[in-house]
Amino acid sequence: MLGLMQDYPLLVHTVLDHAALNHGEREMVTRSIEGPMRRYNYRDLRVRSLRVAKALQLEGVGIGDRIATMAWNTDRHVETWYGIMGLGAICHTLNPRLFAEQLIYIINHAEDRILFIDLTFVPLAEAIAAHLPTITKYIILTDDEHMPETSLANAVAFETWLDGADADFSWASFDENTAAALCYTSGTTGNPKGVLYSHRSNVLHGLMCNQPDVLGVNSSDNILPIVPMFHANAWALTYAVPTAGASLIMPGAGMDGRSIYELLDTEKVSASAAVPTVWLGLLQHLKENDLELPWLKRVLIGGAACPRMMIETLENKYDVEVIHGWGMTEMSPVGTTGKMKNSTMHLKGEELIKLKLKQGRTPYMVEMKIVDDDGNELPRDGKTAGHLLVRGPAVSSAYYNHDKSILLEGGWFDSGDIAHIDELGYMQITDRDKDVIKSGGEWISSIEIENTAIGCEGIAEAAVIGIAHPKWTERPLLIVVRETGSEVSENEILAYLDGKIAKWWIPEAVEFIDEIPHTATGKIQKMKLREQFGGYRF
Numbered sequence: 073m074l075g076l077m078q079d080y081p082l083l084v085h086t087v088l089d090h091a092a093l094n095h096g097e098r099e100m101v102t103r104s105i106e107g108p109m110r111r112y113n114y115r116d117l118r119v120r121s122l123r124v125a126k127a128l129q130l131e132g133v134g135i136g137d138r139i140a141t142m143a144w145n146t147d148r149h150v151e152t153w154y155g156i157m158g159l160g161a162i163c164h165t166l167n168p169r170l171f172a173e174q175l176i177y178i179i180n181h182a183e184d185r186i187l188f189i190d191l192t193f194v195p196l197a198e199a200i201a202a203h204l205p206t207i208t209k210y211i212i213l214t215d216d217e218h219m220p221e222t223s224l225a226n227a228v229a230f231e232t233w234l235d236g237a238d239a240d241f242s243w244a245s246f247d248e249n250t251a252a253a254l255c256y257t258s259g260t261t262g263n264p265k266g267v268l269y270s271h272r273s274n275v276l277h278g279l280m281c282n283q284p285d286v287l288g289v290n291s292s293d294n295i296l297p298i299v300p301m302f303h304a305n306a307w308a309l310t311y312a313v314p315t316a317g318a319s320l321i322m323p324g325a326g327m328d329g330r331s332i333y334e335l336l337d338t339e340k341v342s343a344s345a346a347v348p349t350v351w352l353g354l355l356q357h358l359k360e361n362d363l364e365l366p367w368l369k370r371v372l373i374g375g376a377a378c379p380r381m382m383i384e385t386l387e388n389k390y391d392v393e394v395i396h397g398w399g400m401t402e403m404s405p406v407g408t409t410g411k412m413k414n415s416t417m418h419l420k421g422e423e424l425i426k427l428k429l430k431q432g433r434t435p436y437m438v439e440m441k442i443v444d445d446d447g448n449e450l451p452r453d454g455k456t457a458g459h460l461l462v463r464g465p466a467v468s469s470a471y472y473n474h475d476k477s478i479l480l481e482g483g484w485f486d487s488g489d490i491a492h493i494d495e496l497g498y499m500q501i502t503d504r505d506k507d508v509i510k511s512g513g514e515w516i517s518s519i520e521i522e523n524t525a526i527g528c529e530g531i532a533e534a535a536v537i538g539i540a541h542p543k544w545t546e547r548p549l550l551i552v553v554r555e556t557g558s559e560v561s562e563n564e565i566l567a568y569l570d571g572k573i574a575k576w577w578i579p580e581a582v583e584f585i586d587e588i589p590h591t592a593t594g595k596i597q598k599m600k601l602r603e604q605f606g607g608y609r610f
């Protein structure tokens with residue numbers, strides 16, 4: 073027997089309708105690419121998104137068409153995003169930090185029809201345009217006054233293009249499982265793969281992120297999503313924030329410490345989300361200028377392991393709660409968050425920091441488990457590490473136009489991460505499965521060594537890779553980028569690590585380099601480092 077409740081499809085534009093009707097006065101503030109701050113409210117956002125949908129319809133765009141964006145977090149990007157999805161088309165966010173060849177591959181693989189681009193990326197688009205046969209129009213996210221000279225064929229300023237459409241438009245109606253958005257993973261091997269989100273998965277995932285034990289967004293918050301919309305949906309914030317009726321502060325292209333601090337201060341931001349490198353920039357700016365963070369209450373830090381020093385400084389010095397999170401593009405992306413719970417509230421000092429360094433526990437709608445190489449489930453004892461598998465309504469079941477199944481028996485998705493889970497459900501990532509260091513039959517966590525090393529005075533960045541060893545199979549090599557002006561030595565670093573990590577984890581050697589290679593989403597490219605240190609011998 074079926075229940076007798078309404079069949080109310082979970083469509084992302086209903087989020088915007090809700091925000092405009094019930095929180096219409098709440099502001100959307102943008103640091104524009106042209107320079108000045110722009111402000112309007114959720115009512116305006118909805119009207120302009122409807123106009124985008126209508127203008128796209130006038131272009132002949134319909135359900136299932138892929139429309140690409142290459143843009144920073146701005147009001148115009150959000151309008152474009154909701155306009156595309158509200159028409160039933162698919163919003164394909166492109167990461168401008170990818171190599172040109174990868175962008176060409178992705179755009180052609182997705183067969184994008186129109187490309188919305190920020191002024192910043194016009195030169196990049198011009199450089200690859202000749203290789204993009206499916207793109208018939210370039211819409212530059214600016215007005216006529218700021219429209220650049222461009223060689224892009226059929227280019228138009230967004231505001232001029234939008235003038236051709238009023239808001240007399242009804243959102244399209246379709247099944248909640250209809251595709252809404254596409255984001256390619258910037259994997260370190262092979263071609264990028266398309267993760268295709270549905271309206272239903274996005275709405276559910278946005279609601280999930282508003283749970284108090286995730287980011288807990290509510291209507292009195294001012295939220296600053298620093299993590300870009302092209303990096304896995306700005307970690308769901310572009311859905312979660314309007315759902316809650318919080319105000320949305322968009323940083324545009326300003327990712328440096330000074331620009332971020334300015335927004336935190338003038339817009340009284342209460343919560344924010346970004347990868348560790350952004351927070352490093354902010355902390356440095358605060359220290360250099362002797363500044364405080366009176367409004368900021370909590371920050372979500374993820375995408376890479378959050379270093380101990382960052383948690384300690386933000387929490388103890390600035391009174392900002394750090395919520396360490398883990399996830400991946402294939403998970404929409406949030407998988408776990410490390411909020412305290414009743415049974416951990418009493419923790420203090422070292423015990424507390426150890427818990428905070430873990431990537432956290434799953435909210436409702438994400439299931440996870442760890443298994444050995446043969447797929448047998450491993451105990452939740454906080455020690456035994458294994459392959460981390462996940463499932464849930466906002467986890468991928470396949471890649472776009474890719475015939476290989478990606479699910480294991482029982483519908484589990486292998487995250488590619490190695491982790492342990494404790495009795496209370498807190499998970500800790502120890503490595504990517506391709507990066508684990510096998511020493512004397514046991515695994516050494518490169519992430520833990522890196523994070524500890526970062527706390528040593530004079531180290532700007534650290535990476536650990538395994539190097540072949542005749543007796544132990546592999547031993548860890550610590551690769552370090554020194555802070556400018558620092559002369560920290562191998563012996564000083566090893567002495568610093570002594571007592572902070574297991575004795576047999578202490579790196580065999582330390583090498584100094586000028587720069588550590590990163591992926592387009594800011595992760596250390598261990599493969600490149602392994603190539604670079606290919607012939608290395610201890």
Ligand code: AMP
Pocket residue numbers: 257258304373374375376377378396397398399400401402405431487488489501504593
């Ligand atoms: P992406 O799909 O680009 O967001 O990358 C997802 C991957 O980033 C995960 O599978 C992890 O390897 C890594 N990652 C994300 N968050 C964390 C974290 N808090 N600690 C360690 N690794 C993380």
